Amino acid sequence: MSVLDHRKSKPARTALGAPVRFAGISKSYGGALAVSGVDLDIAAGEFLTLLGPSGSGKTTTLMMLAGFETPTTGSIFVGERPVTSIPPAQRNIGMVFQSYALFPHMTVFENVAFPLRMRKKSAAEQAAQVKRVLDIVDLGPLGDRYPRQLSGGQQQRVALARAIVFEPPVLLMDEPLSALDKYLRSHLQTEIKRIQRDLGVTVVYVTHDQDEAMTMSDRICVMHQGKIRQVGSPEDLYERPLDAFVAGFLGESNMLDATIASTGDGVAILSLGGDGVPVPARNGVAGATVKVSVRPEHIHVAAAPDGAGAWSAAQVVDTTYVGDHRRYTLRLPDGATLSVKQQIAATPHRHATGETVHLRWPGEAMRVFAHGVSIS
Amino acid sequence: MSAAHFLRRPEWLVVPLIAFLAVFYLIPVILMLARSAGTQTDFAPLLEAVSSDIARTIFWNTLKIAVGTTLATLVLAYPLAFFIATAKPFTASVFLAIVMVPFWTSILIRSYAWMVLLGRQGLINGVLIWLGVIDQPIRLLNTNFAVYIGMIHVLLPFMVLPIFSSLKAIDGRLVAAAENLGANAFATFRHVILPLSMPGIVAGCVLVFVLALGFYVTPALLGGPSDMTISMLIAQEVDLYRWDYAAALAGILLVATLVALFAVSRVVSVDKLLGGVR
Numbered sequence: 001m002s003v004l005d006h007r008k009s010k011p012a013r014t015a016l017g018a019p020v021r022f023a024g025i026s027k028s029y030g031g032a033l034a035v036s037g038v039d040l041d042i043a044a045g046e047f048l049t050l051l052g053p054s055g056s057g058k059t060t061t062l063m064m065l066a067g068f069e070t071p072t073t074g075s076i077f078v079g080e081r082p083v084t085s086i087p088p089a090q091r092n093i094g095m096v097f098q099s100y101a102l103f104p105h106m107t108v109f110e111n112v113a114f115p116l117r118m119r120k121k122s123a124a125e126q127a128a129q130v131k132r133v134l135d136i137v138d139l140g141p142l143g144d145r146y147p148r149q150l151s152g153g154q155q156q157r158v159a160l161a162r163a164i165v166f167e168p169p170v171l172l173m174d175e176p177l178s179a180l181d182k183y184l185r186s187h188l189q190t191e192i193k194r195i196q197r198d199l200g201v202t203v204v205y206v207t208h209d210q211d212e213a214m215t216m217s218d219r220i221c222v223m224h225q226g227k228i229r230q231v232g233s234p235e236d237l238y239e240r241p242l243d244a245f246v247a248g249f250l251g252e253s254n255m256l257d258a259t260i261a262s263t264g265d266g267v268a269i270l271s272l273g274g275d276g277v278p279v280p281a282r283n284g285v286a287g288a289t290v291k292v293s294v295r296p297e298h299i300h301v302a303a304a305p306d307g308a309g310a311w312s313a314a315q316v317v318d319t320t321y322v323g324d325h326r327r328y329t330l331r332l333p334d335g336a337t338l339s340v341k342q343q344i345a346a347t348p349h350r351h352a353t354g355e356t357v358h359l360r361w362p363g364e365a366m367r368v369f370a371h372g373v374s375i376s
Numbered sequence: 377m378s379a380a381h382f383l384r385r386p387e388w389l390v391v392p393l394i395a396f397l398a399v400f401y402l403i404p405v406i407l408m409l410a411r412s413a414g415t416q417t418d419f420a421p422l423l424e425a426v427s428s429d430i431a432r433t434i435f436w437n438t439l440k441i442a443v444g445t446t447l448a449t450l451v452l453a454y455p456l457a458f459f460i461a462t463a464k465p466f467t468a469s470v471f472l473a474i475v476m477v478p479f480w481t482s483i484l485i486r487s488y489a490w491m492v493l494l495g496r497q498g499l500i501n502g503v504l505i506w507l508g509v510i511d512q513p514i515r516l517l518n519t520n521f522a523v524y525i526g527m528i529h530v531l532l533p534f535m536v537l538p539i540f541s542s543l544k545a546i547d548g549r550l551v552a553a554a555e556n557l558g559a560n561a562f563a564t565f566r567h568v569i570l571p572l573s574m575p576g577i578v579a580g581c582v583l584v585f586v587l588a589l590g591f592y593v594t595p596a597l598l599g600g601p602s603d604m605t606i607s608m609l610i611a612q613e614v615d616l617y618r619w620d621y622a623a624a625l626a627g628i629l630l631v632a633t634l635v636a637l638f639a640v641s642r643v644v645s646v647d648k649l650l651g652g653v654r
Binding site for chain 1: 547549550552553555556558559560567571
């Protein structure tokens with residue numbers, strides 16, 4: 001990490017975190033590539049999420065950093081230290097397992113003290129450190145309990161306490177909240193973020209839950225079929241997806257077929273359902289078939305066109321009331337269906353099923369993909 | 377009573393078994409214990425058994441063999457169970473089958489097989505002489521050593537299987553977690569694998585110990601005169617029609633076994649081993 005980066009990032013209370021670097025990492029099982037050509041730089045103290053569907057290689061990538069898998073090619077660094085061939089026990093990397101992996105025959109205290117015991121710390125030091133982290137995760141008085149006697153959320157906190165008690169520079173989390181209910185999950189998301197910020201530890205977090213990734217991460221690394229598809233801030237990924245997969249995986253996107261009618265000066269005129277729509281596009285060939293993505297919340301629905309801009313007619317197929325917003329499924333004249341979200345506060349009117357409505361969305365809300373890759 | 381009734385009150389389902397045990401086991405045991413009080417109910421057979429030096433020596437001998445067999449079986453079975461529990465499925469099933477096959481062979485036949493192997497003209501002596509290690513056949517059969525060999529052979533599956541199943545039940549992620557937290561292979565075994573397999577060790581030891589206490593055929597066929605066990609003494613007394621005395625010896629063996637089991641259950645609480653309240 002350069003001096004410059006230090007100045008940019010928010011100073012952590014303790015300089016616990018270390019940068020992590022994956023350089024040309026691939027992993028194959030037999031002939032099948034599980035992870036392919038992963039290059040990734042993670043800054044000290046950063047919260048980076050590996051996001052992808054199952055089989056995307058995100059867990060394999062994490063396991064290689066933890067030392068449970070050996071890369072077929074490439075190197076991994078923690079700070080300046082190459083760790084690729086170092087056994088897990090000597091990597092000094094904290095990890096929260098998906099199933100928590102708490103030792104059932106040990107009390108909470110013994111579980112959390114375990115890494116300190118393995119590091120030959122004195123009993124007094126163990127007691128002090130365990131108390132400190134149990135207070136951090138808000139489990140102070142439960143040291144004598146066995147894991148079996150704890151709720152899922154409490155077990156999760158014990159696992160977290162055990163992973164941070166030896167002050168590792170990097171903390172790995174493998175879908176740590178997937179077994180918990182929705183309320184507990186969002187509560188613990190906030191808490192994990194707070195602890196991470198307070199400790200300044202670098203976190204590599206694996207999840208398939210895009211909401212979780214968006215809420216928690218400084219940066220998200222989207223993986224698909226063993227490859228990195230895009231790395232960026234949640235906002236980057238949501239607003240400016242580089243390919244159709246990212247656009248579809250992060251949040252909801254309507255994918256429409258269109259052809260490029262004409263191009264020029266960073267703008268392409270798309271022929272979309274018979275209308276010409278100008279959209280920002282870096283490059284594109286006239287006549288090419290493309291996919292256009294539009295977020296459901298960017299589509300404006302009205303009973304009648306108000307004259308400003310181009311409007312398309314559509315029919316309401318289904319409506320659902322979701323409290324803060326209303327969800328419509330609409331059918332365009334060419335048969336394509338669109339998903340639309342309307343904030344109730346802004347547009348209280350409810351369009352009935354079967355009704356013909358008119359739609360409009362700003363050209364800049366569209367992302368254009370040629371062969372799956374963004375040309376916007 | 378309907379089927380639903382049995383589902384709500386499943387305790388009725390054990391009635392046939394309890395009735396069977398009461399008629400064919402509990403009542404005979406009570407009759408036997410009553411018999412050990414003697415014909416005049418003056419507890420003469422019991423007193424005779426307690427004060428007999430021979431009976432006491434044989435009791436100690438039985439206990440020594442049972443403890444020795446249990447420990448030797450444990451030492452041999454644990455590594456084997458560990459290997460099977462961590463082996464690939466095919467290898468594991470092959471080795472489990474090897475453990476189980478002697479299980480299905482009559483104990484009598486196995487003891488005779490050992491007699492053939494250990495005898496003066498047996499395979500082991502033959503090979504040793506052929507190799508030039510010894511000139512004269514050495515005495516292997518009818519020794520303490522032969523009793524241990526035979527009993528360990530018979531009892532090994534009772535130790536391997538419970539340990540195997542408790543090792544198999546250990547979540548591999550706990551081992552990964554231990555490694556991640558800085559434990560080397562030995563520490564992982566010492567602090568995670570061994571304690572979590574303790575229920576299997578306890579179950580195996582109790583089974584082997586209790587079975588070994590009552591061993592008759594193997595020590596009778598493979599052991600020497602000094603390797604007499606309590607069950608052999610009981611059989612001998614029965615042959616001499618000293619039934620009251622035999623009943624007293626059997627009663628003492630039963631009580632001693634129960635005391636040993638109770639002691640084990642007090643020393644090792646399996647619940648505590650598994651992490652508190654369940």
